[in-house]
Amino acid sequence: MLKTVNPDPKSKDHDLVLLGATGVTGRRAYSYLIKNVPAGFRWAIAGRNREKLEALLASSPATQERPDLLIVDLSDPTSIEKMIKRTRVLIHLAGPYADHGAFIYELCIRHQTDYIDIGGETFFLKEMIRRFHQQADDRGVKLIPVAGYESTPFDLLTLAAVEKIQKEYSETCIEAKIVVSFIRTGPVVDNRISGGSLGTMRNILASDDTNTYNDPTCLLPPCSSSKRLRKRNKISYRAKFDADIGRMTAPLFPAPFLNVPVVLRSAHLLRQSGYAYDEDFRYKDSMTVEFFATGVEGEKRYAKKVARQYQVTSWAVAGPRPLRLQLKRRLDNMGVSPGDGPSDDALSCVDYKLELFAQTNSGRSVRASMYGDGHPGYLSTARLAVEAGLALALERDTLPGSAGILTPASGLGLEFLPRAKKAGLRIAFH
Numbered sequence: 382m383l384k385t386v387n388p389d390p391k392s393k394d395h396d397l398v399l400l401g402a403t404g405v406t407g408r409r410a411y412s413y414l415i416k417n418v419p420a421g422f423r424w425a426i427a428g429r430n431r432e433k434l435e436a437l438l439a440s441s442p443a444t445q446e447r448p449d450l451l452i453v454d455l456s457d458p459t460s461i462e463k464m465i466k467r468t469r470v471l472i473h474l475a476g477p478y479a480d481h482g483a484f485i486y487e488l489c490i491r492h493q494t495d496y497i498d499i500g501g502e503t504f505f506l507k508e509m510i511r512r513f514h515q516q517a518d519d520r521g522v523k524l525i526p527v528a529g530y531e532s533t534p535f536d537l538l539t540l541a542a543v544e545k546i547q548k549e550y551s552e553t554c555i556e557a558k559i560v561v562s563f564i565r566t567g568p569v570v571d572n573r574i575s576g577g578s579l580g581t582m583r584n585i586l587a588s589d590d591t592n593t594y595n596d597p598t599c600l601l602p603p604c605s606s607s608k609r610l611r612k613r614n615k616i617s618y619r620a621k622f623d624a625d626i627g628r629m630t631a632p633l634f635p636a637p638f639l640n641v642p643v644v645l646r647s648a649h650l651l652r653q654s655g656y657a658y659d660e661d662f663r664y665k666d667s668m669t670v671e672f673f674a675t676g677v678e679g680e681k682r683y684a685k686k687v688a689r690q691y692q693v694t695s696w697a698v699a700g701p702r703p704l705r706l707q708l709k710r711r712l713d714n715m716g717v718s719p720g721d722g723p724s725d726d727a728l729s730c731v732d733y734k735l736e737l738f739a740q741t742n743s744g745r746s747v748r749a750s751m752y753g754d755g756h757p758g759y760l761s762t763a764r765l766a767v768e769a770g771l772a773l774a775l776e777r778d779t780l781p782g783s784a785g786i787l788t789p790a791s792g793l794g795l796e797f798l799p800r801a802k803k804a805g806l807r808i809a810f811h
């Protein structure tokens with residue numbers, strides 16, 4: 382099929398719109414964006430509450446050029462369509478995403494608006510891929526969900542290792558393992574989860590697609606190798622001693638089921654463009670727990686506790702509907718609303734470090750690391766999503782040519798590394 386040509390940028394009023402700017406992640410994204418937009422950039426913040434949006438604008442120094450303000454509500458598709466029609470790149474931070482269904486994907490494809498989000502509802506993403514990947518590809522639109530801390534650093538570091546293996550050894554990458562550690566940079570004053578993140582958990586419990594959370598291939602098209610890939614990439618909910626790191630590790634907080642399908646989708650999409658992800662490529666990740674516990678025994682106990690919690694959770698999300706809804710009601714009753722979450726002060730307590738151990742098809746080892754500045758969930762995520770949006774708005778021609786429902790690695794490629802560095806990610810090979 383003949384691909385549609387992208388519209389002239391001048392035919393749209395806004396280069397970029399930040400939707401959900403008043404949320405926990407959105408507020409940080411706004412304050413990062415306003416300091417990093419180039420002169421003359423045409424952008425807007427969008428949300429449903431004018432007072433909150435105006436307060437946000439008022440919070441930035443008067444010397445800074447203000448963006449436009451758009452009042453839209455996700456429960457009013459007409460207002461959303463009007464916005465999307467006029468926008469080149471939408472950064473959608475008003476999750477959880479399954480709440481409002483598929484229409485944003487549909488509208489972005491119809492109006493050729495590139496799209497970034499930071500979602501984690503794989504059951505929803507799986508459905509969006511099934512319904513819209515081909516259409517988006519045909520219309521040349523890039524939709525890049527899961528572009529926050531989950532899963533950009535993990536996906537990009539793996540791609541960097543794959544490229545190194547290909548360039549230096551002319552081999553394929555058969556396995557990548559990433560262990561993440563959280564590094565204390567200040568006192569932990571408030572470790573609350575945000576209303577949006579809790580909403581994502583509620584959606585996961587309410588979804589009847591109960592296989593998704595234990596299926597590492599859920600974001601791949603069905604194919605003859607699915608069974609083998611599923612077996613090789615089984616998502617681990619165990620605590621174990623990692624000999625490469627020399628520490629106890631636990632399932633990755635907060636969503637051990639998320640990076641695996643995203644990185645496998647990158648492998649699937651990028652292999653088609655000649656990247657050396659092996660046909661039998663395996664990806665896994667975990668975290669150390671010294672941020673949360675002290676001493677060898679303390680870490681061991683804590684890692685086992687986390688693993689038990691995830692084992693129960695994975696069993697519950699795959700369980701019968703009445704049980705899932707009962708658990709969901711507990712979350713509903715926690716009294717956490719959209720916009721609730723940790724304060725700015727609370728976000729300066731932590732950085733993170735990813736350590737990657739990769740294997741080539743002949744058994745050579747490659748090691749790399751990536752250091753991430755700032756709270757992974759609400760600070761690093763905000764900066765990464767913004768830089769991804771800016772890359773699409775300002776450097777689209779230099780990014781990989783692929784379109785469709787992509788991943789951070791397949792949509793942004795290693796060309797994104799300079800922007801990832803600005804967002805606080807530093808990569809090194811050892």
Ligand SMILES: NC(=O)c1ccc[n+]([C@@H]2O[C@H](COP(=O)([O-])OP(=O)(O)OC[C@H]3O[C@@H](n4cnc5c(N)ncnc54)[C@H](OP(=O)(O)O)[C@@H]3O)[C@@H](O)[C@H]2O)c1
Nearest residue numbers: 403404405406455475476477529530531575577578719720
């Ligand atoms: N991938 C990652 O690493 C990562 C990290 C952090 C968060 N997340 C995900 O990101 C999403 C957002 O999280 P968050 O903590 O920033 O959430 P949040 O603080 O609850 O913010 C939600 C935002 O959505 C807006 N909103 C809600 N309903 C709306 C509607 N009907 N119309 C227009 N706007 C609406 C809210 O506006 P009001 O201010 O008017 O209520 C608010 O701006 C969640 O899905 C979460 O799971 C992912």
